[in-house]
Amino acid sequence: MYTHGKVFLVGAGPGDPDLLTIKAVKAIAQADVVLIDDLVNPAVLQHASPSARIVQVGKRGGCQSTPQAFIEKLMLAEARAGQCVVRLKGGDPFIFGRGGEERQHLMRHGIAVYVINGISSGLAAPASLGIPLTHRDWAQGAIFVTGHGKTPDHRPDWAALAKTGLTLVIYMGVAHCQQIQDELIAGGLSVTTPVAVVQSATRNHQNQLITTLQRLSSDLSASSLGSPSVIVIGDVVRCADAQYQLHSLPSVVAAMGA
Numbered sequence: 001m002y003t004h005g006k007v008f009l010v011g012a013g014p015g016d017p018d019l020l021t022i023k024a025v026k027a028i029a030q031a032d033v034v035l036i037d038d039l040v041n042p043a044v045l046q047h048a049s050p051s052a053r054i055v056q057v058g059k060r061g062g063c064q065s066t067p068q069a070f071i072e073k074l075m076l077a078e079a080r081a082g083q084c085v086v087r088l089k090g091g092d093p094f095i096f097g098r099g100g101e102e103r104q105h106l107m108r109h110g111i112a113v114y115v116i117n118g119i120s121s122g123l124a125a126p127a128s129l130g131i132p133l134t135h136r137d138w139a140q141g142a143i144f145v146t147g148h149g150k151t152p153d154h155r156p157d158w159a160a161l162a163k164t165g166l167t168l169v170i171y172m173g174v175a176h177c178q179q180i181q182d183e184l185i186a187g188g189l190s191v192t193t194p195v196a197v198v199q200s201a202t203r204n205h206q207n208q209l210i211t212t213l214q215r216l217s218s219d220l221s222a223s224s225l226g227s228p229s230v231i232v233i234g235d236v237v238r239c240a241d242a243q244y245q246l247h248s249l250p251s252v253v254a255a256m257g258a
Contacts, residue, residue, distance in 0.1 A: 005079040009099045011092040011118015016202035017043040023116050031086035033078045039090030072105045079111045091120040096171050122169040125201035125230035130241040138235040139167040147173025162187030167234035174227050178217040194237035199229040210244050
């Protein structure tokens with residue numbers, strides 16, 4: 001039985017504040033305390049009460065981050081004090097957002113937890129270029145995968161992924177793009193496979209690159225793109241709008257012989 005306050009794990013979406021769900025807006029509006037991640041657009045705080053306490057708990061790979069244990073301790077303390085807590089996460093809290101860990105921790109201590117999904121950058125980034133993740137002629141599915149594991153022993157099996165024929169949507173992969181490229185090619189994925197890299201998807205400063213698997217690392221190094229970026233690998237990238245296409249990469253219409 002829950003006897004304390006409550007916690008909402010809220011997905012704030014990929015960056016555009018208009019992509020918040022109505023349910024997320026309602027949760028933010030009733031919050032006494034809002035813990036906001038570094039990747040969340042602060043514009044979403046316009047929905048918070050003026051009396052709400054806003055706590056920045058930035059977490060970003062390769063940068064100084066708020067320890068996860070501190071975040072969980074703070075949520076627990078505020079909920080035990082009877083507060084309505086909103087934990088705002090970029091994208092979706094259950095897709096590479098550690099929402100599952102936080103929910104388990106809070107529920108073990110008798111705190112009511114509610115999950116509000118958000119639009120993940122793995123969906124929004126390719127869509128911003130006109131790229132579908134599935135296509136009847138190109139890919140019968142998509143795989144969401146992180147570019148690095150918790151430890152070296154937990155790295156994705158890129159050779160196995162290369163053989164699936166599915167669209168690969170890679171989060172947090174920029175720092176390891178050379179290794180990803182090499183292992184996918186070694187696993188049998190064609191060097192001419194189209195690749196899109198989208199940084200800060202749906203924000204005003206979004207930037208993108210379309211290349212091929214063979215040129216991924218070199219083109220990314222030569223570009224101004226960095227983290228946070230989503231890497232999409234697969235023939236569906238041929239569907240990208242014309243203004244983003246490589247001259248050497250035929251569009252989906254041309255590639256299908258239409």
